Structures are given as C-alpha cells and as structure tokens.
Amino acid sequence: MSELVKAYESKDIEARWYQTWLDRKAFAGRVEEGKQPFAIMIPPPNVTGMLHMGHILNNTLQDIFIRRARLEGKAAVWFPGTDHAGIATQTMVEKKLRTEQGVSRRDLGREKFLGHVWEWKEKHGGIILNQLRQLGASCDWDRTTFTLDEGYAKAVLTAFVKLHERGLIYRGRRMVNWCPVSMTALSDEEVIPTAQQGFLYRMRYELCEPTVDHEGNPLTHLEICTTRPETIMGDTAVAVHPEDDRYRHLVGKTVYRPFPKAPITIIADDHVDRAFGTGVLKVTPAHDAADFAIGQRHHLPVIDVLNADGTISAAAGMFVGMDRFAARKAASAELDRLGQLIEAKPYENNVGFSERAKVPVEPRLSEQWFLKYPRVEEAKRVVSEGLVTFHPPHWSKIYLHWLGNIQDWCISRQLWWGHRIPVWYRKGADRNDPANQHVSVDGPSDPQNWDQEEDVLDTWASSWLWPFACWGWPDAQGEAKRELEFFYPTGVLVTGFDIIFFWVARMIMAGLELTGDQSVNSAAELPIEELRKRIPFKDVYITGLIRDALGRKMSKTLGNSPDPLDLIAKFGADGLRFGIVNIAPSGQDIKFDEKRVEIGKHFCNKLWNACRFRQMSGPAGDNRSPAAILARLSPAHLDAYDHWMLARLVELHRDAEKCFAEFDMPNYTNSLYQFFWNDFCAWYVEAAKSKVQASPAQRDHCLALQDLVLRQFLLLQHPVQPFITEELWEKLGYAANFGDLLQQTRLETAAELTASLAALGLAPDPAARARVAAVNDFVTVARTLKAQFNLGSKRDSILSVTCDDASWAILSGDLAETLRRLAGCSQVNRAATQPDGAPAAVSPLGTIYLDLAGAIDTAAEKTRLTKEIERLAKIVTAGEAKLSNEKFVATAPANIVEGARAQLNEAKAKLDENKRLLAGLS
RNA sequence: GGACGGUUAGCUCAGUUGGUUAGAGCAUCUCGCUUACACCGAGAGGGUCGCAGGUUCGAGUCCUGCACCGUCCACCA
Numbered sequence: 001m002s003e004l005v006k007a008y009e010s011k012d013i014e015a016r017w018y019q020t021w022l023d024r025k026a027f028a029g030r031v032e033e034g035k036q037p038f039a040i041m042i043p044p045p046n047v048t049g050m051l052h053m054g055h056i057l058n059n060t061l062q063d064i065f066i067r068r069a070r071l072e073g074k075a076a077v078w079f080p081g082t083d084h085a086g087i088a089t090q091t092m093v094e095k096k097l098r099t100e101q102g103v104s105r106r107d108l109g110r111e112k113f114l115g116h117v118w119e120w121k122e123k124h125g126g127i128i129l130n131q132l133r134q135l136g137a138s139c140d141w142d143r144t145t146f147t148l149d150e151g152y153a154k155a156v157l158t159a160f161v162k163l164h165e166r167g168l169i170y171r172g173r174r175m176v177n178w179c180p181v182s183m184t185a186l187s188d189e190e191v192i193p194t195a196q197q198g199f200l201y202r203m204r205y206e207l208c209e210p211t212v213d214h215e216g217n218p219l220t221h222l223e224i225c226t227t228r229p230e231t232i233m234g235d236t237a238v239a240v241h242p243e244d245d246r247y248r249h250l251v252g253k254t255v256y257r258p259f260p261k262a263p264i265t266i267i268a269d270d271h272v273d274r275a276f277g278t279g280v281l282k283v284t285p286a287h288d289a290a291d292f293a294i295g296q297r298h299h300l301p302v303i304d305v306l307n308a309d310g311t312i313s314a315a316a317g318m319f320v321g322m323d324r325f326a327a328r329k330a331a332s333a334e335l336d337r338l339g340q341l342i343e344a345k346p347y348e349n350n351v352g353f354s355e356r357a358k359v360p361v362e363p364r365l366s367e368q369w370f371l372k373y374p375r376v377e378e379a380k381r382v383v384s385e386g387l388v389t390f391h392p393p394h395w396s397k398i399y400l401h402w403l404g405n406i407q408d409w410c411i412s413r414q415l416w417w418g419h420r421i422p423v424w425y426r427k428g429a430d431r432n433d434p435a436n437q438h439v440s441v442d443g444p445s446d447p448q449n450w451d452q453e454e455d456v457l458d459t460w461a462s463s464w465l466w467p468f469a470c471w472g473w474p475d476a477q478g479e480a481k482r483e484l485e486f487f488y489p490t491g492v493l494v495t496g497f498d499i500i501f502f503w504v505a506r507m508i509m510a511g512l513e514l515t516g517d518q519s520v521n522s523a524a525e526l527p528i529e530e531l532r533k534r535i536p537f538k539d540v541y542i543t544g545l546i547r548d549a550l551g552r553k554m555s556k557t558l559g560n561s562p563d564p565l566d567l568i569a570k571f572g573a574d575g576l577r578f579g580i581v582n583i584a585p586s587g588q589d590i591k592f593d594e595k596r597v598e599i600g601k602h603f604c605n606k607l608w609n610a611c612r613f614r615q616m617s618g619p620a621g622d623n624r625s626p627a628a629i630l631a632r633l634s635p636a637h638l639d640a641y642d643h644w645m646l647a648r649l650v651e652l653h654r655d656a657e658k659c660f661a662e663f664d665m666p667n668y669t670n671s672l673y674q675f676f677w678n679d680f681c682a683w684y685v686e687a688a689k690s691k692v693q694a695s696p697a698q699r700d701h702c703l704a705l706q707d708l709v710l711r712q713f714l715l716l717q718h719p720v721q722p723f724i725t726e727e728l729w730e731k732l733g734y735a736a737n738f739g740d741l742l743q744q745t746r747l748e749t750a751a752e753l754t755a756s757l758a759a760l761g762l763a764p765d766p767a768a769r770a771r772v773a774a775v776n777d778f779v780t781v782a783r784t785l786k787a788q789f790n791l792g793s794k795r796d797s798i799l800s801v802t803c804d805d806a807s808w809a810i811l812s813g814d815l816a817e818t819l820r821r822l823a824g825c826s827q828v829n830r831a832a833t834q835p836d837g838a839p840a841a842v843s844p845l846g847t848i849y850l851d852l853a854g855a856i857d858t859a860a861e862k863t864r865l866t867k868e869i870e871r872l873a874k875i876v877t878a879g880e881a882k883l884s885n886e887k888f889v890a891t892a893p894a895n896i897v898e899g900a901r902a903q904l905n906e907a908k909a910k911l912d913e914n915k916r917l918l919a920g921l922s
Numbered sequence: 923g924g925a926c927g928g929u930u931a932g933c934u935c936a937g938u939u940g941g942u943u944a945g946a947g948c949a950u951c952u953c954g955c956u957u958a959c960a961c962c963g964a965g966a967g968g969g970u971c972g973c974a975g976g977u978u979c980g981a982g983u984c985c986u987g988c989a990c991c992g993u994c995c996a997c998c999a
Contacts, residue, residue: 007961193996200999226999276998283999290997349998363997397926398994405995497994549934551992575961582947585935588928589992596934598961599947605961613958658938670936670946685958693957780965787965790953824956824964875943882942887979892941896980899942907943 004615004731008608010572010601014723018133026743027138029077031479031486038069038076039490041467041537042139043503044147046085047121048092051131053546053554053592054496056564057584060577060720061541061665062494063137067719068660069491070138071747077487078138079470081145082126086459087182087356090417093117110416117417121146131565136573136722138743145470147462148419155469156462157422157441159514164439168372169411171423171432175289176410178364180310180324181357184414185368187458188407189501191352191361200277200347201229201332204340205238205255208263214246222247222255222266223342225277227349228287229331230324232257233316234305235264237283239294242268244279258340259331260317269294289363306362324362367431369412369421369455374513376403378531379505385528388508388535391663395497395542402501411461418456425451464506467493467536468515488515489532492539492663504540511536541663544584549593562594570594574721575601581720582669603673604724607717610681611710611728617692618703623733626748626756629711632704635761637697639814640775641687642705643768646757648679649709650764653750656716672717680709683776683822690817707732715747771810774844775819778811781843782823785850788864789839795824800831800838803846811845840917841868842910847917858921865918872911879904 021027029039040062045055062078069076093116094105105113129144145152163169176185204221213219222238235257240247247266254263271290272281285295286304295302305316312319312327318334319327335341352361373379380403382388383396390396412421424444429436438444443452465473467490472480489511495504512526516534520526526534548554554561567576579597584590622628638646652675659668684706691702711734718725722743729735729742736745748756757763782799791797801811808830811819820828831849834840838849839861882888882900889897 004958007959224999228999271997273998281999288997288999290999293997394926401925401995545993583934588935591934593934593948595948602959602961605959609959609962611958616958667936674946681959682963686963689957783964784966787953795956871943879942882980885979888941889979891979896941901942903942 004608004612006609006612008572008605008724010574010604010723011569013727014134014136014573017723017726018136021138021741021743022141024741025142026741027078027140028142029075029140029487031482032075035073035075037487037491038066038074039487040066040078040492040494041470041490042078042080043493043495043499044081044083044145044463044466045128046088047082047125047128047146048085048089049082049128051128051135051564052561053564053580054543055128055132056135056567056576057543057546057580057590058494058496059132059135059137060581061543062492063135063577063722064581064665064668064719065492065494065541065660067138067722067743070743071715071718071745073746075486077140077143079143079145080129080132080137080139080141081143081147081466081470082129083459083463084121084146084148084418086413086415086418086456087184089117089121090415091182091356093120093417096120105416114416134565134568134573136577138722143470147459147466151472152462152465152469153419154441154475155465155473156419156457158474159465159469159510160422160457160461161439161441162514163371163374166374168374169369170372171367171369171437173365173367173432174370174410175292175363175365176368177352177354177361178308178366179354179357179359179361180306180308181359182354182415183308185364185366185410185412186354186361187410187460189460190355192355193350194353195348196351196360197346197348198227198351199332199344201226201335201344202277202342203229203258203335204342205258205280205282206340207250208254208256211250211253214249222250222280223278224280224282226282227347228284228328229335230312230319230327231284231287231305232259232282232331232335233312233318234284234286234303235282236285236295236300236303237264237298238266239269239272239281239283240266240279241272241274242270244272244274246279258338259334267294267298267300269297286365287363292363292365302365304365306364308364310362368410369423369453370408371411371461372408373406373506373509375509375526376406378512378526379403379509382508382512382531382535387528387532388538388540390540390542392542395500395540398497399500399505403505409458409461411458412453412455413458414454415456418459419462420456421453423453425453427451460502460506463503464510465514467507467511473515489535490537492541493537494541494543496545497542498545500542507536539663544589546590546592549591551589551591554592562592567594567597571597571601572604572723574604574724578603578669578720581665582673584666599673600721603677604721606677606681607713607721607724607728610676610685611732613685614703614706614710614732617706618699620733621700621704621707623707623711624736626708626711626753629704629708630756630760630762633701633708633760633762637701638762638765639691639818640765640768640771641684641815641818642702643765644772645680645684645705645709646762647764647766647769648675649712650750650754650757652716653712653748653753657750669720672713672720676713676717680713683772684709686822687818690821694817712748712753714742715745718742771815774810775815775822778843778845778848779819779822781841782825782848782850785839785841785848786824789850789852791850796826797824798827798829798851799823799825800829800835800849800851801846802831802834802849807845834917834920839864842913842917844906847913862918862921865914865921869911869914869918872907872914875907876904876911879907 066076066078097103097116177191179186202223202225205224206221210220238255250266251268253266255266257264271294283291283294285292285300285302303315305313306324307313310324312322314320319330322330332344354361380400383399422439422441424438425431426436427449438450444450468488471484473484476484512534516530520530546554548560552558552560576597579600582599583596621632655671688702692699714725714729726742786797811828835849838851840847840849879900883904
C-alpha cells in the first residue's frame, strides 16, 4: 500500500489505468452460461466525427450501465463501431478534394473517388473512438465494427433482398425531397422545416375568354398568390375549391399562364384552402407534393422546370440555366414588366431545409427505391405493452405518434459512398419493368448483360440493422451464432430524442421483421413471446440535448461548443463524467456550464483525501474481501455512529439498486455525493477522529468500519468514476490477489450485505439513528450559537447544558468525546440553573448556554430569541390547528397523527424555553 | 392547427403513491490555513412552489381553465 499524494491528479492515473485495462482485456465480453447477458450497442458515431458534449453524456451513461452490469456479475459487452455516414462523409471528402486538388468527384469517377474516401477513412476515421478511450469508455474494442465492413455490408444487402422478396421494396417515379447541393433524394426525416423570410407574390392570370364574376361584374383575370414565381413555367392548371361560390362557375374555363404564355385549365379540387390568399392556387405538379397529387387526380401534364442542381431546365423555356433563386427574382421582374404583378409583400413561411447541406430542398419527381415499413403494428405494440420501455416514458408517445403517420421510406440516395443497391437492370431494357430487374446479394451470373443500379442506400437503411448485423447476422456460425443468440435482445439503448424516428423506431421494425424464428413470419400477428425475442433492446434511455449556458444549441458557428478533451484535461475524465451526469436532468435539455461540472472534480479530490486520511489514521488491515474486513469488526465495539453508518451503507446500496432499476442517473450521482460527502466525511469520519486517537483496539475497529465503507463506496462509485476508484482500490489493498481489478469484483447487493452483517451480529440498531440525529442536532445548535458570537473555530469554548437525566445520559455517555469534538468545545457541563449572562439556544437534548468571558449584547440576544420564538410559534399554531381538527385526527394515518403530535410537543417545549430565556433578559 | 414537455431560492435543478418546519449544488455574506481535503471546514441570508378556481381534514404534488417559454408533428400555395 503506497502512500497517496496530497491532491488528486487525474492525468497520469487515467492514462495508466486505461492501458492496464486494455492489456488485461478487461472489457472483453463473451458468452458465459449461467450469467445474465447484458449488451449495449453504441450508437455508432459518424466515422468523420469529433467528440462533442453530446457524445460525452451519451457514452458516459452507457459506460455507467455496462460497468455496473459487470459489477453485478452479468456477462456484459459494450459493442463499439462507426457509421459510414453517407452524405456527411462524401461531402467532406469532396470538399477536401476540391480545395486541395481542384477536382470534383465526377472528374475522378466512381472507383477513384471511393478510393479517396477509403483512404481518408483509414487515415482519420475513428479518431472519435480514440477520444472515447480518454473518457474511459469500456468498449470491447476487438469487436469494433464499421457499417461498410464486408460482413456488415452483406447483412445490409441481405436485408434489402429479403424485404424485396417480401414485396416491401419497390421502385417508383415519385415526389421526393431533393437536395440540389448534394444532388440526392432525402427521406422526410432528413428535411428540417425552417422559417424563412420571403415574399408572397400576388399576380394576375388573364382569362382566355373574359367573363363575369359571381356578382355579374366583368371579369378579365384571376388573382393568384404564390411564394415561388420561378415555377410559373411549370404551371399546368389553376385550381379553386369546388364549393367556392366566387369561382365555381369558372371551372372548366381557361386562363393564360403568364410565361411562356399558354392556356391552362381552371380545375376544382378539395385541397384548395378558400381562406388562403385569393382562394386560387396555381398548380405546378413537378414542384410541389400537393400539386403533384392534384395533378394525378386531374391527369395534368407535368413540366419539370428544374435541373438536379437547382438551375432552370430547358423544359421551362425561359430563364434556362439560371439558379432557382436568381430565377425567382427574374420571374418577379418579368411579371412586373408584363403588368401582372400586383404586389410582393414580405412573408414568412416554412421551407424544408436539407439537414446536411443546409439549403432548401426541392420537391422533385424522380425514380427512387421505396420501402414500406415492416411490422408497424407490432412496433407500436412492443412499446405500448412495455416490451420496450422508454426512459423517461413520455417519449413513447412521440414514438407511437410518429408510427401512426408514416409514409413509405425513400431509401435510395444518388451518392457513391454507401451500400450500392443490389439490383441489376437488363442492359437497354425498361428499368421499371420488374422482369428486367435482378435482385440478389451476389448479382447475376451473367454480369455482362446487366447494369448495376447506380444509387446507394440511405445510411439509416444500414444502421437500422446495427443491433443484430454487428453479431454476424444473417449467417453467423459457431461462436458468433451463440453470441447473437445469447446477447440479443440487447439491454439498453442510450440515445438522443432527435433520432427516435431516424433510428430507434427503424431498429425496432428491422428487428421485428428480420430476427427470431423466420418460419413463423407468415402468421397474421406474431405472438408476444416471439416479439419478445425479436426486439432489439429492452430499454431506451433518451438523453437531453446539451445546450450552452444561455440555452442555445451548441454550434461551430457560435463557437459555444467546448472541446471535451480540454474539459478532460481540466477536470479529469472522472470529474467530467460525474459532472455531466449530475447536471443532466432526465429527458430535459441540459444547460451546460463549465462551472457546473466542477463538482465532479471536487468530488474526486474529496474521495482521494478521505482515502488518504484513512491511510494516515492507522495501519492497514486485511482488506482483501468483505469477509476479511467484517472479521475485524466486533458487535461489542459498535457505538451509535457505527450503527448509523452501517445502516446508511446498506441504504446506499438499496438506493443505487433503485436508481438503476429506474434509469435515474442524476439521482444516482446525488445519492453517492450526499452519502460520501455529508454522511461519511462530514459526520462519520469527523465523529471517528476522537476514536482513532483512543486505544489501539478502538482505533483498529473504527478503521475497519471505514475500510468497509470505503470498499463498498468505491464499488458503487466505480461506474461513474472508473479511474480514481480503480486506483484507490489498489492503493487501499482491496484486491483479493495481487493485481486483481476492482472491475472484476462482484458488488454485494443490499440484501447480501444486510445478511452478512446480521450473520456476525453486526446488524445495525435502528434506534441508533434517532440517537445520532439528536446528537447531531445538539452539535448544530451549539455550532450555530458559537458562530453567532464569532467563536466558530474556537475549540476551547465551554458549554453548559440544562437538561433532564435522559438527555444528560446521552451527552455524558460513550459519545461524550465525539460530541465535544464535533461541537468544537473543550467542555460540556451540566448546569442546574441558568448561568448568568450566557447566550442560549434550545436543542433536543437540552438548553445550551455558551460561556462567554464578557457580558453579552442583550439587544442582539433579544432579537435572536424573538425571531426563534416567532418561528416556533408558527409551528405550534399550525400544529394545534391541525390536531384540534377532528377530521384530521380521525382520517389521517396513525403515524402521521403521531408525528404531528410529537412535533407539536417538541415545538411547544422549545417555544416555552425560548420564552423563558427571553424573559430572563429583561 | 394538433400533440408533448417546462414554469419551485439570484442561477441550474431535486421533490417518490397528496401527509411533520419545501431541499441540493453554485453564487452571496460572516468566521476559520482546527493534526485528510481552501478542489476545504463552520454558520447565515434567500422561496406566498407561473396565475385563477376546484377536490380534500390536508395540495409544490390531484382536477379544470388561463398565461408564458420550449420542442415535435401537420401538403396553407
């Protein structure tokens, strides 16, 4: 047992222990028959990613769960990996190539470009995983998986083929969200509605044949409002509501599209909102999802006026080649020139933005692959029936609501970086005819006659398989097969609410469709036991979003996002871990402030010093097992504080069990903090100081008890602060054999601890708690009294007490020395009568008088006593009112009534005593 | 337009099925380098629990309505 230095320094200790853990393969998980399985799948960070505060919170929580599971004796494994992140990675490498070599991906061609991306990935990918090591993440690194690994890719393609076989995947020309910058389709979830300042243009469309309005006045044109005049060239109709009296008589007539000038029909459609604008809608089937639907209903022609890159197409006939935003201005000017622009008023509306490229997306008609979501009803059922539980629970409502309204998922992306869709088209044939399509994992046997689909899959269409594809699905053999069967369904998924739709819901559907006993798939509804086997995880822990101290989102542009590695350097990984979990209220956004995580670092130092003090207090005993420590304890030596401490220790184990059962981690850190700092350090260790200086036997007994508390506390604290606890575990000699790790130890349950205490006659005496509470109250009253006379630290203060015999027995009994030490007094004497001129305060163990050499400030004393009397009087009044209420006495539970009575009596006694003291002053 | 959160001390948040005097950390003030820790110790001040009703012997906690803040969903051009 080497000596500890004065202040805790995290840096060297953390680096040393992490290496030790890696060397010993301490994080390796494996099938262990007879043990409960517990797996966590890391939400795979983008391979291009850098660690940010969200990762810190998220991964600290996962590490806490997995480390706790190990201590509980489960077969635990935390599965790490990274996501290829299609658009994000491709965009990043493209940008790099453009700035460094001045070439675009098209200049290079598919193969060469992908070569560059892989090269980048090999060189820089996975930095984030190294960063996680600094945080202390106990992932089973040998399992690290990348979503484009060969095995994983096979799983992705297999899933595609299976779902295609089951008729859930189809190709179609549909309206999709198109990103003109990335030049790919996006799913609905990748589009972020964003408020935009623009204009609402009000314009005239001339009637081909002048007529009259609904009141019989001459009518030469219709007024129409739009926010997008640049799509006028794509107008193929004008629509009004079928029951709109202003316009219904015009249905079937024609108006001129302003440019290129051409007649278009006036149609009637329910979709039109009579109250919006003029109640007339220009219909542009190629550029609006709703308009497209109208076009379908009315068999309208479709004129696509935009190119893939957002410039105006040749089909528009005007502004060809102009960017869409420039074209908007040009179209507006053209309307004005024609005298058809009535006004352009500032207008705010919601525009869908590309999540990645941050530009407005275009609704665009294109050929894409779509997936009908599988097992939607079952996916709802597993959550509503509690097979999968959200924490906090209200997220399940969001989840269920989304599942109730989903559209088919556009899974094709016009990118190169990703899983190329395993579909081949017969050369030169119609691609939309299924007869000309070949779908398989390995491709056709005569590849020369086929062209493979150019598109890749949406990244989420690969990561939705994560919980089972990582284990070698679909054709896991041998050990891999055993592992999948043993560890699936996994334990808890820890993630942010922002990807409940992207990922959580989809993983559940994928698991329900593709795992388990596939032979029962045709059943109309899968039995609940089958669902229980197919769910990907049992619990979903949703973390809040980390914001800055002002509540703003963290962003690069604001520069308000701290570098976690700086924070680790500043507070230690252990400090940061404790701090971030401690301030993360369940399910709410977190206002992050460096100041708020200091608590974690300070706590490390407190723990360190408490252990250091233990070393300084006396010789080490045999700490190699709980039994060895308990053997050093004897019932005969236990005083009230010892009993209370043991009771609290058991209680802490119980609290921890409850927190884990409820996934309440902030409360967990609070319990640990409160127990250690206040109960153990501030009261128990302080109280024990006098005992440590007494006889060697008493000292060793007291230190044995401290050794027990420290041992159990290190085990409980370890999931949150793994480094410092491992270090102290070693330094205090808790290893059963030389070199054993804390994390390979089995943590006793509250029940087990209770049983082993009882077996040795060490069961905590419940009465001790009240006694300790009374003494602590006495101490606090005495300290307050001293502080009021600025004697806070004068250890030679003398107290006199007037009290009954029972109280004096406590004050003068075996706790007498402890009590003097805690109160900071050299003497506590019993007084028969009130000493003259001494300030006084009332405690549960009698009235305390402070022996002051000089005269007291009578006026100040009066003020103080009067205030105390007022406070007590309120309590007495309330208590009397309550107890004189017959209904209360009759209805309320006995213990509540008893409590109220006891409280009233105590307050009354104190009140009388204070009144007496006040009277004595005048 | 729907739905879901939140509103408790100067700040950030706890507050279990309604039940004794509503708590913690930080910040502020006073005193203290007391033989683990100044990354510390002792003490103090600070809240009519967003507003208005209701249920109840009893409401921060349950019900109704309202206000404000936030988030998600929704094809008003």
